[in-house]
Amino acid sequence: MSVRRGWNFLMTPGPTNIPERIQAAMNRPALEYAGPEFLDLSMGVHEDLKKLFRTDSEVFIYSANGHGAWEAAISNTLSPGDTVLVPGTGQFSMGWSDMAETHGVNSIYLENDWRNGIDPSEIEQKLRDDTAHKIKAVLMVHTDTASSITSDIPAIRKTMDAAGHPALLIVDTIASLITTEYRMDEWGVDVTVAACQKGVMMPPGMSFTAANTKARKVSEENSTGRSYWDWSSRRGPIHYTWYCGTGPINMVFGLREAIDMILEETLEGAAVRHQRLADATRAAVWKWGEAGTMELNAQVATQAANGVTTIRVDESIDVDVLQALLREEFGVALGHGLGQLNGKTFRIGHMGYCNEPMILGALGSVEAAFKMLGIAHGEGGVMAAVKSLAEAKN
Ligand SMILES: Cc1ncc(COP(=O)(O)O)c(C=O)c1O
The missing domain is CATH 3.90.1150.10 (Aspartate Aminotransferase, domain 1)
Structure with missing residues (x-):
């Protein structure tokens, strides 16, 4: 060489690429995790993250890559024996479908050529055929990073409503967040999955799920075992539980800076x-x-x-x-x-x-x-x- x-x-x-501003923000000594400075910072970050998703729902932060957030969405909302519908638009749709199956969930994976988005009418038909409502969630990758296909989430929501199907709409925005318009609440998305190392400009190692009231209720009623990923136990008066342990303090410093940079740019x-x-x-x-x-x-x-x-x-x-x-x-x-x-x-x-x-x-x-x-x-x-x-x- x-x-x-x-x-x-x-x-x-x-x-x-990690902006110098974010690198500099992270390059400082850690704080005590239960002290007022970190508490303030962390609460502010949790609140402002909602703006990135355009949601009023709670956002949960994991010290994990995007696969962790995938697993968080699955383990909170699904149980062995449940069925999911996964429109296949590339390797990441396939990977998420495979992960659901490792949790004992049956996946109906809609094959396509990975050069086009799935026709929403195909999704609608599958949902209409499911008169027993066995399908508990549609796992949709907004931008599949392998194929570079971005799917039309509002159109998918529309077909779900047209079919009158109660499945959750769970969307992976790992590659689309910040790079592409995304409106969780307006588009009727129940759970959003995201990670920090793409549009958010952070080093890898942090991921997020945002869950609306419907999804939170499903999670609360879901007795399948989980601990680290569990949404309910990640809230409460002791902030330590919001991270299920010691928070990634220096990553939170970086995330504060990243959110500020994103909101500055709009x-x-x-x-x-x-x-x-x-x-x-x-x-x-x-x-x-x-x-x-x-x-x-x-x-x-x-x-x-x-x-x-x-x-x-x-x-x-x-x-x-x-x-x-x-x-x-x-x-x-x-x-x-x-x-x-x-x-x-x-x-x-x-x-x-x-x-x-x-x-x-x-x-x-x-x-x-x-x-x-x-x-x-x-x-x-x-x-x-x-x-x-x-x-x-x-
Ligand atoms: C769309 C999408 N989903 C999921 C993942 C998995 O994320 P990670 O590699 O952070 O586990 C990626 C990673 O590139 C991705 O692009």
């Missing part, structure tokens, strides 16, 4: 920025695709994610070689293909602490790597991105 100077570019769809502003970076990336990929060796995975423009772009390649392109060259020669880290897309795709993350020069630098490096490796590609990808950004900024 050659010696490089300058910043490395972490263009993976999680973890993402949720609308952050979503527009992510859309701008995503549009620029897609403009480059369309150009590159003119040689016929690669294309966007998402086939419908309105379903293409704001935070990540999955690029499908043909057999002439070895994605491992491409990514290794980018890592070693340019210091640019991209995401690899996941599950059935492994070896067939690579992913450019544009989520969290990311701006125009960063995306142009990454796209320029990718284009240079194509040239170094002799990969056939349409010319002018970076220029197309420049044009897209200029138009969006004007």
Whole structure:
């Protein structure tokens, strides 16, 4: 590997770049967990987190990655023998479905090609067929980070209502929160699952669930054993129980800063920025695709994610070689293909602490790597991105 100077570019769809402000906020001594300063800070963070989800419901914080929050949603609301409906839009839908099954829950996994969102009418039909109401929840991944497909949550809520089905709507926003508009209460979502290492710009290791009154009631009536994840025991007068033990104090310092940064930019502003970076990336990929060796995975423009772009390649392109060259020669880290897309795709993350020069630098490096490796590609990808950004900024 050659010696490089300058910043490395972490263009993976999680973890993402951590702003200096957040790093600095975390770089301080811990506090006593039961003292007034931490109590104040932590209560404020729990309250302000609701703004990120646009909810009035309680948000629960876990010292765990996103898989932890998945498990929290499952273990609070479901029991062995229950059934869930999981619209499959990529590897993460599949992974969540598999996790439900390890809890003894039957999963009806709706297969699709991972290039399109699930047609809401398919969900409606499954719910209408379930006259005995065996389906207790729809587990929906808002943005599936493997496929870069973002699903229409309000449309899914509508079909559930149209079918008159009482299942909970549980939405994974791990890749969509902050990068994409999300309105938990207005959209009628019962449980939201999220994590901190993507749009929230934090180091990995913290995740969240927000649960509305209906979901809390289901949890209270659910006698299946759980402890760490349990929502009810995470509230009460002793703040220690809000974390089921010692809180991740320095992560909470960082989270305070992250929430402040997000609210400064505004949720609308952050979503527009992510859309701008995503549009620029897609403009480059369309150009590159003119040689016929690669294309966007998402086939419908309105379903293409704001935070990540999955690029499908043909057999002439070895994605491992491409990514290794980018890592070693340019210091640019991209995401690899996941599950059935492994070896067939690579992913450019544009989520969290990311701006125009960063995306142009990454796209320029990718284009240079194509040239170094002799990969056939349409010319002018970076220029197309420049044009897209200029138009969006004007
Ligand atoms: C949509 C989605 N769900 C779930 C996960 C799992 O999160 P974690 O890797 O933090 O456990 C990820 C991770 O990338 C994700 O993108």
